[in-house]
Amino acid sequence: MAAGSGYYVRFNVYHRISHFVMMTTFIGCTLTGPPLKYSYDFWAQSMMSFWGGVHNAGLVHRVMAAFMVADFAVHALYLAYWVLIKKARIFGPDSIFFRKKDLVDLIGMVKWFFDRGDRPRFERFSFWEKFDWFAVFWGIAMIGTSGFALWFPTVTGQLVSGIFLNVARIIHGDEAILAIGWILFVHLYNSHLRMNVFPMDPVIFTGRVPIEHLKHDKAAWYDRLVREGKIKPE
Amino acid sequence: MTKRRIEAAGKGGEMSLEERGGGGWASRIAVRPTRTIVALMACALVALFAWGAPASAADVEGCLICHSDPDFTNPTPADGEPTSLYVDSKKFAASVHAELPCSSCHKGFVNTIPAHQQDPTKDYKEVAIEACETCHPDAFAAYQTSSHAKLFYQDQAAPICISCHGSHEIRKVRLGAESADFKMSMARDSCGRCHKDKFEKASHELHFKALSLGYERAATCFDCHGFHDNLSLKSGEEQTVEQCRQCHPGATAGFTYFQMHLDPGFENAFWGVRAVYLFFSTLLIVVLVTGIAYTTVHLQKETRTILGVAGRGVGRLFGFIRALEEETVRTHEEDDDKAHQRPPDATAGPDDEHTDRGGVA
Numbered sequence: 229m230a231a232g233s234g235y236y237v238r239f240n241v242y243h244r245i246s247h248f249v250m251m252t253t254f255i256g257c258t259l260t261g262p263p264l265k266y267s268y269d270f271w272a273q274s275m276m277s278f279w280g281g282v283h284n285a286g287l288v289h290r291v292m293a294a295f296m297v298a299d300f301a302v303h304a305l306y307l308a309y310w311v312l313i314k315k316a317r318i319f320g321p322d323s324i325f326f327r328k329k330d331l332v333d334l335i336g337m338v339k340w341f342f343d344r345g346d347r348p349r350f351e352r353f354s355f356w357e358k359f360d361w362f363a364v365f366w367g368i369a370m371i372g373t374s375g376f377a378l379w380f381p382t383v384t385g386q387l388v389s390g391i392f393l394n395v396a397r398i399i400h401g402d403e404a405i406l407a408i409g410w411i412l413f414v415h416l417y418n419s420h421l422r423m424n425v426f427p428m429d430p431v432i433f434t435g436r437v438p439i440e441h442l443k444h445d446k447a448a449w450y451d452r453l454v455r456e457g458k459i460k461p462e
Numbered sequence: 463m464t465k466r467r468i469e470a471a472g473k474g475g476e477m478s479l480e481e482r483g484g485g486g487w488a489s490r491i492a493v494r495p496t497r498t499i500v501a502l503m504a505c506a507l508v509a510l511f512a513w514g515a516p517a518s519a520a521d522v523e524g525c526l527i528c529h530s531d532p533d534f535t536n537p538t539p540a541d542g543e544p545t546s547l548y549v550d551s552k553k554f555a556a557s558v559h560a561e562l563p564c565s566s567c568h569k570g571f572v573n574t575i576p577a578h579q580q581d582p583t584k585d586y587k588e589v590a591i592e593a594c595e596t597c598h599p600d601a602f603a604a605y606q607t608s609s610h611a612k613l614f615y616q617d618q619a620a621p622i623c624i625s626c627h628g629s630h631e632i633r634k635v636r637l638g639a640e641s642a643d644f645k646m647s648m649a650r651d652s653c654g655r656c657h658k659d660k661f662e663k664a665s666h667e668l669h670f671k672a673l674s675l676g677y678e679r680a681a682t683c684f685d686c687h688g689f690h691d692n693l694s695l696k697s698g699e700e701q702t703v704e705q706c707r708q709c710h711p712g713a714t715a716g717f718t719y720f721q722m723h724l725d726p727g728f729e730n731a732f733w734g735v736r737a738v739y740l741f742f743s744t745l746l747i748v749v750l751v752t753g754i755a756y757t758t759v760h761l762q763k764e765t766r767t768i769l770g771v772a773g774r775g776v777g778r779l780f781g782f783i784r785a786l787e788e789e790t791v792r793t794h795e796e797d798d799d800k801a802h803q804r805p806p807d808a809t810a811g812p813d814d815e816h817t818d819r820g821g822v823a
Contacts, residue, residue, distance in 0.1 A: 267671035282677035338756075341763040378668075382710050385717025390697070393720045394731065395738050397668065402742040406749055414753035423764040 236442055236459055239435040242306065247432050249299040250364065256292030258408050260285040265401050293375055300368045321351040321452065326362070330355035349447035356418045367407050374400040525564045526551050553631040567593040587618050594623040604690035626652040642673050645682035649673075653683040663723040663730075681709060686722070697721075 239247075263275040264282065279285035310316040319327040333355050336348035353361075374396035377384045384392050420428040424444065431437045439459055443450045453459045528534055530551040535544035554560060559567070569589065591614075595602040605611050605623065613620035626648075649670070654661030661683070664670055672680040686705050687693050695702040697719045706713035721731060728736040769785045 264668065264671055264675065267675050273675060276675045282672045282675050283679075338759070341759040343763075381720070382712030382714065382717055385720070386712070386714050388716070390717045390720030391732060391735065394724060394728075394735050398728075398735070398739050399742055402746050406746045409746075409750045410753055413750070414757050417757045418760070422760075423768065 234439050235436040236439050236453070237435050238431055238437045238442075241435070244433060244435050246299055246303055246306075249295060253292040253296035253299065254407075254411065257289055257296070257404075260289040260292070261404055262408075265404075290379060293372070293379075297368065297372050300364065300372070321449070324353050324358055324361050326355075326358055330358060349451075350445065351448045351452070352446065354446070356414075360415050360419070363407070363410060367403060370399055370403040371407065374403070525549075549630050557630060557632045559630075559632055566596075569593055587614075587622055590624055590629075591622045601690045604688070608688075608690060608692045609694060610692055621656065640678065642676045642678040642680070645678065645680075645685075646670075646673050648684065649682045657683075660723050663725050666724070666726045667722055669722070679709075685709070 259275070260279060263272040263285065266272050276282055276285055279288060311318060317323060318325050329351065333348040333350060336345060337355075339345040340347045377392060377396040378400060381390075381393055384390070384396070419432075420426075422429075424441065439450075442453075442459075450459075454461045526549065529547055529549040532548045534547045567590075569592070591602070591605075602623075610621045614622055649661055649664075664683075665674070669680045670682070673682060685708065686695060688705075693701060693705065695705060695718075698715050699718070700715075702718040703713055703715055706718055710717065721735075724731045724735070728739045731739075766785075769789065
């Protein structure tokens with residue numbers, strides 16, 4: 229598994245493509261949705277004009293959303309494959325699901341921020357990576373469902389009631405702002421602007437992480453990889 | 463018509479200048495100043511008349527001779543307050559009725575100034591709606607079924623045709639292909655003038671948001687409530703379903719429970735909607751504030767590490783601020799050193815500036 233010359237392949241090709249699709253469709257939706265929500269703001273009209281009007285922006289928004297949901301669906305199949313067929317341990321160290329250690333790590337991390345302890349020794353996925361992953365589930369469930377409800381309003385009216393269109397718009401807008409805010413202020417910082425990866429961490433695009441970096445950033449995982457003989461100790 | 467006249471007048475002016483000859487006219491002014499001034503004044507007069515009576519093409523009856531004066535009021539006001547009798551001739555010229563003579567709407571007026579008497583048994587508003595009926599019987603019939611009309615025959619302050627459409631400035635509209643701007647201004651300036659509350663609530667909704675960004679297919683007031691019959695639409699009713707179906711062919715009774723006129727805080731909404739709104743707004747704030755707070759404390763740790771600030775616990779925070787201050791002071795001192803190394807004549811001191819200015823004054 230060692231990629232040679234001090235690198236370890238952390239993300240396979242599927243992981244990289246999946247993140248790339250999520251990223252681009254997210255940006256696509258972010259650039260087309262808010263000008264409608266904030267139609268009264270000074271920037272809304274020019275942003276809409278950039279896309280050639282509300283109709284085109286809506287089209288781009290829907291195409292992007294469809295790809296995002298497709299990406300999510302493939303990921304659900306991928307998870308099902310690992311859990312059901314490969315019988316992977318859901319709460320094992322290689323899993324991206326939350327487990328007890330994440331809470332311990334979070335407390336340890338906050339202690340470290342105030343010099344009350346050492347930096348936690350993270351396993352394969354740190355708790356903020358797990359949270360970002362989980363947030364996609366929450367986001368797709370909330371924004372995706374409400375988005376489809378608004379996309380096909382008459383179906384919504386037939387299946388439930390028209391009042392759910394009012395509800396869907398509240399959820400769609402609020403959750404979208406939450407997602408955009410989270411990506412801008414939290415995800416980008418924690419994944420790319422941290423001191424030891426600044427100005428960006430290319431691992432999600434190249435899949436390769438320097439073993440030297442791994443040793444510091446994911447100490448528990450590094451130890452385990454050395455123990456399992458997957459990488460040579462530096 | 464009027465526009466063409468003005469253009470023609472403009473062209474005429476240019477031509478006469480050319481006829482006088484490119485370089486020669488300047489010397490002629492010098493030779494015969496009086497004649498030139500008289501000619502120029504004549505031109506100015508012609509131009510003045512061309513601009514002053516732009517709608518006169520349709521004004522075959524000459525009404526605008528008096529009524530284009532902005533200060534023209536009713537000389538014998540009935541209730542003490544003089545009524546303005548001014549007609550903005552430019553707006554009228556741009557209106558869809560520009561080609562019609564005044565008397566086609568203002569029926570019963572006789573052209574004997576100053577009598578101008580109409581049927582004294584009728585209010586001018588009744589005359590006005592009857593005038594519209596002559597050419598627009600269908601719209602008038604629809605209006606007659608509306609709540610506006612029912613109210614009008616009890617209280618004449620209720621809206622009639624001109625309350626929404628305006629009188630002399632009625633614009634040209636191609637039905638079914640209205641511009642987003644027109645639809646927006648009808649909602650805001652016509653319906654919204656009385657139904658301000660309803661308009662403001664609806665303007666928080668996606669139809670109006672899209673419309674305000676230029677999406678002309680988005681529904682405005684009259685697309686749902688009808689042009690002249692101004693339907694009062696209730697959720698679940700057959701008529702409401704039909705109105706929705708104009709744009710949403712699959713609309714069912716359930717669909718019509720969508721609420722178009724909710725206030726931004728959803729206080730007038732079904733409690734479930736307000737609960738969802740409060741829950742997701744709270745979630746938005748709590749999650750973002752927590753995330754940003756976490757990022758901020760992470761950032762201070764890293765900044766301290768970069769600056770190499772010593773100390774323990776909270777004491778480090780103060781050390782961090784001190785270190786930043788020291789860093790700032792150090793940078794400023796370096797800048798000062800650089801400034802002092804510059805040759806003295808390269809920069810003009812403030813005293814030199816004063817002397818310079820004094821010299822000029």
